[in-house]
């Protein structure tokens with residue numbers, strides 16, 4: 417992480433733990449908006465912003481899906497880091513379908529943080545929404561960036577979808593909270609637990625949340641309000657990584673997704689939507705998670721699993737086999 421603008425130690429996945437070994441995620445530090453609500457002059461302009469992402473990362477993938485659903489692909493550039501986490505965290509290498517940083521010429525993502533704030537202290541996480549004009553970070557919190565794309569770009573956003581419709585906010589917030597605690601962050605709490613107790617607590621939460629989702633999705637196609645909302649994006653990014661990484665590496669292995677027919681059918685439905693499919697790179701997901709040396713010192717990437725629900729992606733692209741190590 418960065419301490420006073422200096423990269424202080426080798427990268428390690430565990431951000432903070434409590435006395436019982438429970439993983440604690442850091443809060444995001446840059447929380448501005450675009451347009452009228454922005455504290456600085458971050459106007460909604462095509463070509464002005466660059467979104468830094470990692471295809472392995474569920475939080476960054478939320479923002480990729482929102483960008484695509486809102487038709488903002490031409491207005492906002494994307495720069496994807498190398499999926500493998502090294503001693504200096506995320507890097508720009510141009511390897512395996514990742515990008516070089518053409519806007520700032522950085523080698524590591526932490527340089528983007530120190531460009532924005534030369535004395536920054538904190539972890540250098542993706543996603544990052546970067547303003548090329550004032551050369552700073554607008555926002556590094558995925559839940560905000562999804563809403564920025566949904567609401568702040570006005571006529572530049574041509575996609576015909578409202579991810580947080582009026583009247584559904586309270587239910588969206590309640591379901592989001594449940595998903596975050598038990599599922600999105602629940603899998604990380606399992607994977608990065610420092611004690612048996614913390615791990616077992618987290619795994620129980622993960623599967624209780626899957627049981628709950630199964631009940632809800634057996635009765636409805638979407639999680640909230642009978643329509644696609646930001647909540648479905650949140651569920652999707654963790655579901656699509658579940659069998660590929662969380663089941664094995666994070667030891668969330670009570671059951672695979674195939675034990676949840678309604679959840680699995682929902683995942684297949686979402687994968688049929690181009691904005692969702694385009695955000696999924698199984699090769700990056702496996703290479704990235706299995707590069708976390710603290711969890712997988714050998715660095716060996718498993719060959720499997722073969723997942724039939726990812727076959728349509730493979731057929732469409734021909735470049736991202738679900739069962740081939742990157």
Ligand SMILES: N[C@@H](CCC(=O)N[C@@H](CS)C(=O)NCC(=O)O)C(=O)O
Nearest residue numbers: 473475539540541542543556557558
């Ligand atoms: N709350 C943040 C979390 C972002 C986050 O933790 N991203 C991970 C990747 S999945 C990261 O960049 N980790 C690098 C690190 O912690 O050093 C968000 O939702 O945007």
